[in-house]
Amino acid sequence: PPGWTAMTSAEHRPAAFFDVDNTLTRGTALFRFLExxxxxxxxxxxxxxRERQRLKAMTAAGVSREETNRAYFRLLAGAPAAEIARYAEDWFQAELTQGAFFHEPVLRALHAHRREGHPVVLVSGSFPAVLLPLLEHCAADHLLCTEPEITPFARTYTGRLADRPHQPMIGDAKAGAVRELAAAHRIDLTASxxxxxxxxxxxxxSLTGRAVIVGDDPDLRRLAAHHGWHRLPKAPDPLAVPLPEPNPSPPGALL
Structure with missing residues (x-):
């Protein structure tokens, strides 16, 4: 029918996709939470x-980000999911209280997209426990991230990743997951x-019609120059992680 194309494009709306670490936030949430x-x-x-230095050394030796991501999640093996979720909430609140957790120019861009009515999607190699408090705080609509495996009954982390597509959520996996989300939610990637x-x-x-690089990554800057991508300044160095008083008993345990 004559009106079909116009109607279809009107149904497909733009969205905004945000990497998290050193894009939306200052510093790497995975390591800040670990500390x-x-x-x-x-x-x-x-x-x-020591763990952070070990993972950095792997990267320096040429190990892929996908493999160093998997190595990080091995550190969670045996941890109760409820404990990690509780500490992640506490950690995020401590970051908010201290201030300077978010990279302000990118956070402002996120709020501008929300005012425009664009769905906001966080796309991160981090994991749900750490990202859900942040997602709620930013009122983002969707989360695409690495999903560590949790045992069904004991509800503890196994140290492996869930057997799902696009794991870990790094590199090409981000693009694959975004394509699927866009198809499922009628998102127009060329307008996103x-x-x-x-x-x-x-x-x-490369997947969206408009791209914004954050910071000074030399490879990204070359791509930005070639494709006409926009640029926002590098996130300032984060403040030291606000550390809690030690509590060797898990949250919720009877003292």
Whole structure:
């Protein structure tokens, strides 16, 4: 019918897709949460530092971000899901109280998209426990992220990732997951905007009609120059993680 095309395009609306670490936030939430969780359980500060350095060394040795992401989630093996969720809530509130957690230019862009009525989607290699408080705070609509496996009855982390497509949520997996979400929710990708800070976000940024790089990643800057992508400044260095008093008993345990 003559009106079919116009009607279809009107039904498909633009959305905004945001990488999280060093894009929407200052610093890497995975490591900031790890530092908080270890401190809460009474582990010495150098434990979290050592794990971060080990993962950084893997990256420096040429190990892919996908593999270092999997290595991070092995650190959660055996942890009760309820404990991680509770500590993640506490950590996020501590970050908010301290201030300076969000990268303000990107947060302003997110609010502008929301005012325009665009669905806001967070796309991150981090995991639900850490991202859900942030999603709620920003009133984002959808979350695409890495999903660690949790045992069905004991509800503990296994240290592996869930056996699902697009895991971990890094690189091409982000683009694949966004394509599926767009198809399911009638999102027009050519009218949408994506934000990212690292060259691994390039597949996501290439998917939308408008892309915004955040910061100075040299590979992304070359792509931005070639494609005419926009740019926002690099996120300032984050403040030190606000650490809790140690509480070696899990949250909710009888003292």
């Amino acid at each position: 908080y969780w270890y401190a809460a359980r009474g582990r010495p500060p150098h434990d979290a530092v 905007t994506a934000y990212g800070d690292h060259v691994s976000d390039a597949p996501l940024l």
